[in-house]
Amino acid sequence: DTGVSQDPRHKITKRGQNVTFRCDPISEHNRLYWYRQTLGQGPEFLTYFQNEAQLEKSRLLSDRFSAERPKGSFSTLEIQRTEQGDSAMYLCASSPRKETQYFGPGTRLLVL
Amino acid sequence: AQSVTQLDSQVPVFEEAPVELRCNYSSSVSVYLFWYVQYPNQGLQLLLKYLSGSTLVKGINGFEAEFNKSQTSFHLRKPSVHISDTAEYFCAVMVGGGGADGLTFGKGTHLIIQP
Numbered sequence: 089d090t091g092v093s094q095d096p097r098h099k100i101t102k103r104g105q106n107v108t109f110r111c112d113p114i115s116e117h118n119r120l121y122w123y124r125q126t127l128g129q130g131p132e133f134l135t136y137f138q139n140e141a142q143l144e145k146s147r148l149l150s151d152r153f154s155a156e157r158p159k160g161s162f163s164t165l166e167i168q169r170t171e172q173g174d175s176a177m178y179l180c181a182s183s184p185r186k187e188t189q190y191f192g193p194g195t196r197l198l199v200l
Numbered sequence: 201a202q203s204v205t206q207l208d209s210q211v212p213v214f215e216e217a218p219v220e221l222r223c224n225y226s227s228s229v230s231v232y233l234f235w236y237v238q239y240p241n242q243g244l245q246l247l248l249k250y251l252s253g254s255t256l257v258k259g260i261n262g263f264e265a266e267f268n269k270s271q272t273s274f275h276l277r278k279p280s281v282h283i284s285d286t287a288e289y290f291c292a293v294m295v296g297g298g299g300a301d302g303l304t305f306g307k308g309t310h311l312i313i314q315p
Contacts, residue, residue: 119301121303129307130290130306131244132305136302143301144301144302146302188246188249189246189303191244192243193242194243
């Protein structure tokens with residue numbers, strides 16, 4: 089069990105740039121989740137995949153955000169035209185069942 | 201929609217003393233309940249979860265929690281804390297059964313262990 093991995097661990101970008109994060113789930117986990125955690129807050133659910141299908145999207149996921157899981161394995165989260173308010177920790181989790189989510193270490197994004 | 205309230209943002213406790221971290225939830229449907237721990241610059245680790253059955257749930261690192269449906273609470277307890285328990289603790293709720301999969305988290309409680 090290698091755990092959930094995320095890349096990069098840290099990203100600094102300028103406002104208006106696009107960024108893409110990658111999540112590699114635990115192998116054979118068919119469920120994959122993205123959350124966002126801002127400073128001093130708990131994580132907030134963004135979106136959920138079962139295999140390659142995106143089944144749930146939070147209203148927090150604006151049009152500038154897009155997530156994919158093309159082959160049902162790794163996933164990417166892209167933010168277009170970043171804003172300072174996008175600065176946060178982006179967490180990925182995977183699970184074999186909905187009630188057992190394993191979290192990765194997160195990608196910390198800073199938008200200048 | 202579900203919501204979670206963690207009543208204390210910080211809880212200072214002396215080492216080897218007992219601790220209780222409070223969590224209340226709101227939901228119109230049945231829920232699953234969770235406690236996660238987050239150490240600095242790390243992801244979340246599951247401490248314990250309540251799905252159904254016995255209302256007293258035991259987890260890792262000596263933690264336990266009790267589900268109280270009438271008070272809509274799921275408080276976390278440990279009889280004797282250690283310096284290594286210093287971390288951020290999050291209570292979370294999820295719609296039970298075949299409902300939505302996303303977790304709804306509280307704002308967290310920072311547990312500070314004093315020597």
